[in-house]
Amino acid sequence: MDKQALFTEKINSSYSPQGAFIYLGAGILDGQIIAPAEINLPLRMMNRHGLIAGATGTGKTRTLQLIAEQLSDAGVPVFMLDVKGDLSGLNQPGTSNPKLEERAQQLGKTFTPNGFPVELYSLSGKTGAQMRATVIEFGPVLLSKILDLNETQTGVMAVIFKYADDNKLPLIDLNDLKKTVSYLSEGPGAAEIKDSYGSISSATAGTILRKIVAIEQQGLGQIFGETSFDIQDLFDRVDGKGLISLLNISDVQSQTVLYSTFLLSLLVELFNTMPEVGDLDKPKLVFFIDEAHLLFKDSPKAFLEQIETIIKLIRSKGIGIFFCTQAPTDIPPSVLAQLGNRVQHALRAFTPNDAEALRKTVSTYPKSEFYEIDKVLTSLGTGQALITVLNEKGIPTEVAATHLTPPRALMGPLADADCQKLMQGSSLYTKYQQTIDPSSAYDILTQRINEKLEADTALKQQQEEAKAAARQAKVSRNEKSVLEEVINAPITRQIGREIVRGLFGMLTGKKSRSRSLF
Ligand SMILES: Nc1ncnc2c1ncn2[C@@H]1O[C@H](COP(=O)(O)OP(=O)(O)OP(=O)(O)O)[C@@H](O)[C@H]1O
Numbered sequence: 001m002d003k004q005a006l007f008t009e010k011i012n013s014s015y016s017p018q019g020a021f022i023y024l025g026a027g028i029l030d031g032q033i034i035a036p037a038e039i040n041l042p043l044r045m046m047n048r049h050g051l052i053a054g055a056t057g058t059g060k061t062r063t064l065q066l067i068a069e070q071l072s073d074a075g076v077p078v079f080m081l082d083v084k085g086d087l088s089g090l091n092q093p094g095t096s097n098p099k100l101e102e103r104a105q106q107l108g109k110t111f112t113p114n115g116f117p118v119e120l121y122s123l124s125g126k127t128g129a130q131m132r133a134t135v136i137e138f139g140p141v142l143l144s145k146i147l148d149l150n151e152t153q154t155g156v157m158a159v160i161f162k163y164a165d166d167n168k169l170p171l172i173d174l175n176d177l178k179k180t181v182s183y184l185s186e187g188p189g190a191a192e193i194k195d196s197y198g199s200i201s202s203a204t205a206g207t208i209l210r211k212i213v214a215i216e217q218q219g220l221g222q223i224f225g226e227t228s229f230d231i232q233d234l235f236d237r238v239d240g241k242g243l244i245s246l247l248n249i250s251d252v253q254s255q256t257v258l259y260s261t262f263l264l265s266l267l268v269e270l271f272n273t274m275p276e277v278g279d280l281d282k283p284k285l286v287f288f289i290d291e292a293h294l295l296f297k298d299s300p301k302a303f304l305e306q307i308e309t310i311i312k313l314i315r316s317k318g319i320g321i322f323f324c325t326q327a328p329t330d331i332p333p334s335v336l337a338q339l340g341n342r343v344q345h346a347l348r349a350f351t352p353n354d355a356e357a358l359r360k361t362v363s364t365y366p367k368s369e370f371y372e373i374d375k376v377l378t379s380l381g382t383g384q385a386l387i388t389v390l391n392e393k394g395i396p397t398e399v400a401a402t403h404l405t406p407p408r409a410l411m412g413p414l415a416d417a418d419c420q421k422l423m424q425g426s427s428l429y430t431k432y433q434q435t436i437d438p439s440s441a442y443d444i445l446t447q448r449i450n451e452k453l454e455a456d457t458a459l460k461q462q463q464e465e466a467k468a469a470a471r472q473a474k475v476s477r478n479e480k481s482v483l484e485e486v487i488n489a490p491i492t493r494q495i496g497r498e499i500v501r502g503l504f505g506m507l508t509g510k511k512s513r514s515r516s517l518f
Pocket residue numbers: 054055056057058059060061062063066100103382383384404405406407411
C-alpha cells in the first residue's frame with residue numbers, strides 16, 4: 001500500500017464516527033490535500049471541550065465559525081464571544097468567490113452559502129440586547145475580580161454576600177452593594193456583624209466603594225441589575241436550527257476583566273442550574289471563547305480555581321467549551337489538560353518565546369508516523385490546522401494536518417443596517433431593553449436605617465421628655481413649697497382667693513411660661 005492510501009485508511013478509521021459529526025476538512029500529506037481522508041469531530045465528544053490555537057491571521061476565528069455553523073445545523077445552540085464584532089455575518093449566507101469555491105473544490109465539495117439564526121447581545125446595550133447579571137449572580141469572587149480587590153478585600157466581599165444572604169437582602173445592582181458596604185462598615189450594621197462575621201474596617205470599605213464608583217464612572221454600571229440574563233434564552237432553536245448567541249464585546253474590548261468575568265458568571269450559572277445528563281449523543285450547548293488568553297491574564301488563584309472546577313464538571317451537564325487563543329501556553333496547564341479536541345493552526349517561531357511555545361506545543365501531541373510535528377506546525381497555511389480530537393470512545397485520534405472547509409455564512413460583520421434590523425426584530429432585544437428596579441438591599445437597608453433613625457430620635461425624645469418631666473416635678477415641688485409659704489403667709493390669707501387663683505393660673509400655663517416664671 002502506498003503512503004497516501006495508508007494515510008487515507010488510517011485517517012478514515014480514526015475519524016469516522018457512527019453518530020452525528022462536524023466535518024472539519026481533509027487531511028494534508030506532504031503538502032498535498034487528500035480529499036477522501038476526512039477529518040470529523042464527533043458531536044458526542046463536543047462536551048470534552050476544545051482548543052483552537054494559532055498565530056494571528058491563521059484562521060482561528062473562521063474555524064470557530066465553521067464549527068458553530070454545523071452545530072446550529074445539527075440543532076445545537078451555540079454561545080460565542082465576538083471579540084472583534086466580526087461574527088454577526090453568521091446570520092447571512094456568504095458571498096461566493098473564486099477562493100472559497102476553490103477551497104471547497106479541493107475538498108471534493110461545492111460551496112453552498114447559508115445563513116444561521118443569530119441573536120446579538122452586548123454589555124453596553126448598543127450593539128445587541130443588553131446582557132445583565134445581578135450582583136448576587138456574580139458572586140463575591142467574580143465581583144472582586146471585576147473590582148480588582150486584593151485578598152483581604154475579597155474576604156470582606158464574601159462577608160458582605162454572606163450577611164446579605166443570611167438576612168434576605170437581595171443584592172441586585174451596584175446601589176444595593178454600595179448601601180450594604182456602608183451599612184456594615186459604619187452604619188447600624190457595624191455593631192450587628194462585629195461578633196458573628198467580624199468587623200469591616202472603614203479603609204477597606206472605602207476602597208471597595210471607590211472601586212464600585214470607578215466602574216460606574218466608566219458607564220458600566222448598567223450590566224448589573226434586572227432584567228438579568230436568563231440562560232434559558234441560550235437554548236432556543238429556530239426552525240430546528242440551534243440559535244447562535246453572539247456577545248459582541250468590540251465596544252468594551254479594553255475592559256477585559258469585565259467581559260471575561262461576565263462570561264464566567266454565565267458559565268457558573270449554567271453549571272449551577274443545569275441538570276446532570278452524562279454523555280449525550282450531541283451537546284446541549286457549546287460555548288466558544290475567542291481571545292481566551294484574556295480570561296486567564298493576571299487572574300487571582302480563586303478565579304482560576306473556579307474556572308478549572310467549572311470546566312471539569314460542566315461537561316456532565318452536556319455543555320462543551322472551546323477556547324480560542326494564540327498559543328496553548330496562554331491556557332493554564334490544568335485547564336489545557338481538560339481540552340480533548342485540538343485544532344492547532346500555524347505557529348510562528350520568530351522569538352525565543354515563540355520557540356519555547358512551539359516546543360511545548362509539540363510535546364503535547366501524540367507521535368505521528370506521517371509528520372514531524374514541529375515542521376508541520378510552522379508550515380501550515382491559512383485555514384489549515386494540525387488536528388487531534390477524541391473519537392466516540394474517548395480515545396485521541398490520529399494527528400492530522402487538515403485543510404479546513406470554508407464557513408458557509410458571511411465571514412465578517414453584518415452591515416450596520418442589517419444589524420439594526422436583526423436587533424429590532426428580536427423579541428429578546430425588547431425583553432432585555434427593560435430595566436426593572438425591584439425591592440432590593442438598597443430599599444430594605446434604607447428603610448432599616450430610617451427606622452433605626454426614627455427609633456433613635458423617638459428614644460432621644462422620650463429621654464428628653466422624661467428629663468423634662470423630672471425637672472418639672474422638681475420645679476412643681478419647689479413651686480409648691482414657695483406657694484405654700486406664700487399662701488400660708490398671714491398676709492396672703494388676707495388678700496383672699498382671687499390672687500391665689502391668679503397665681504395658680506400662671507403656674508398651670510405653658511411649660512415655657514412656668515419655667516420663665518422661676
Ligand atoms: N476555513 C477557512 N475558509 C476560508 N477562508 C479562511 C478560512 N480560515 C481562514 N480563512 C481566511 O483567513 C483570514 C483570517 O482568518 P481569521 O480571521 O479566522 O484568523 P484569526 O486566526 O482569527 O486571526 P486573529 O488572530 O487576527 O484574530 C479570513 O479572513 C479568511 O479570509
